[in-house]
Amino acid sequence: MASATLFILFILQACACLFFYTTGAQANITFSTIFSFGDSILDTGMNNNLPSGRCNYPPYGRDFLGKVATGRFCNGKIPTDLIVEALGIKDIVPAYLKPDLQSKDLLTSVGFASGGSGIDLLTSSTLLQYVKDYIAKLTEVAGEEKAKANIANSLVLMSVGKNDIGVSYTGGARKLQYTFPAYCAQLVTWSTTFLEQLYALGAQRFSVLIARSCSMTTNVGAQMYNNLLKAGIASLQSKHSDAKLVFFDIFTPLDSITSNPQQFGFQNANLGCCGGVVSCLPFTTLVCPEASTYVFWDSLHPTERTYRIVVSDVLKKTLSGFS
Template sequence: MQFFSMKLCLSSWCSNILFSIHVFLILCTTKAIVKLPGNETVPAVIVFGDSIVDPGNNNNLNTLIKCNFPPYGRDFPGGIATGRFSNGKIPSDLIVEELGIKDLLPAYLDPTLQPNDLLTGVSFASSASGYDPLTPKIVSALSLTDQLDYFREYIGKLRGIVGEEKTNFTLAKSLFVVVAGSDDIVNTYFVTRARKLQYDVSSYTHLMVNFASTFLKELFELGARRLAVFSAPPLGCLPSQRTLAGGLQRECAENYNQAAQLYNAKLSSELDSLNSKLPQAKIVYVDVYSPLIDLIQNPGKYGFEVADKGCCGTGTIEVAVLCNQYNLVTCTNVSGYVFWDSYHPTERAYAVLISHLIQKYINSFI
């Protein structure tokens, strides 16, 4: 009996040693991890949301909202169109790179995903998804409920790799990033009008915040403690919305921007309320609106030249399947553009934003 107990102890000890060596080897292949106050670290980044942080989860879905074809990815390592809505990397990649965790954050549904990838995080985001359950349904994307189901599956896989205790530690110390809301406002409310018959802008943004709050509470119940929740950007200044709703001069559509600002104010207030109700959590409102509107209004300050059109095609309407290899007029000087297509920024614009956001908010997660 003593021999059996010793054998179990040795087995557990060896498992812990092997896990530690494994994590050490992973970290040695990346930059040094950014230290949080108190010498804490971020072992993984786990992402939910829409196309801003979708590295390719939509690739094998029966939806038109995908981009795993040229010219997308033309400046990505290897020039590969991975399903990221950009010419290169997207915010989820830049966040893990800035934190020194790894170079890219993979899609959970990537068929080449390896068990080791789970240790340092994945993205469950699905392009064109949103807080409103109707939003992903319109385009056959993954809802946030679907993304949570995959997250539960992920937790089970993680337990199988490192055990219950280390899984709980990983979830508690990881950075959870949630990026959603834009497609709810732009597509579900203003374009399809499916909700406009039921709600005015004020009541619809209230509905969005209620859905967001429920989602964040579900994440907390599953073990998330450090949550970065991105605001809506200045939606009226996206090239596509300038074209559709900005008049002949393609000005920023103020009704879209006002809706985004109203939603952001309500979201920020709700996150304050959640923090008081969930004292173990750090739920941080991340203001994307202000730095992006500054970049759009003052592109020269950041070394950009064009902020009202995308690089792909005419830059006024092309996105997803409309931005394809037959867009012969796609720009050559992409580094001068804030937007890659008519909806999504370029890698360089994302890099400017993410660097600013990490510097501003990283100390909030203590």
């Protein structure tokens, strides 16, 4: 796995990560629920229901609760889990399509993110229908008034752009349909349209966090997308005067780790802990003995320890802006 390739892929991932949340007016902000939308960085198992892009097999989940491969692209917890843990909501976030999803999960947190997907999925009727079905189930369990309050006090995470640019455009058929600037503009339109749909479904008071402009002189394409995205979200804020926008940056702490791994106690920042060109090979035994010494679990996704450092850094810098 080349360091340069990882560098570019995570620029794209970090600079397309949107965090939406709704809050009350209290000084100490709390969240009742967390929802996640997007791709593999936030996927807690929705990908298990897709024909491809799965990771619900060992060695994934080697260090997760019960040592179970749940569909998370990691050896353990991912940012979705770590954020709800840090906010004191719950320990982990179940995927919405989890067969044994409990009523209590509907009240606290569910994940809609799916590995391998891009913003195209967000524009489909399928995902929006999942959200509507969720709201109907939540209303049945909690009652209409509490369901509305729960959604209004939610934190909604959305990660988009990595697969769209890195896969759908760079290595896919989108090049035949769009110039790159036109495609970036279309991605922003799709993103803001989906957010408008979420707003219409009950997120009446929300603040918006998007990835701030990253240092990406080596990646002009990603910079172009990021600038258009910032403009699109600013337009959304002007349309909804109650919106508050704050840039959410996961690239800087990740770049610090990959640039100076020893400073953070890592021994390897160039290879993934498990085997495989992209993902870990199913049931492979070619896995490092201690994942906490590696920055990356597979060739694209960090280990739980790396995620913990990144999430801690981001929340420390961002939570004060919620009050």
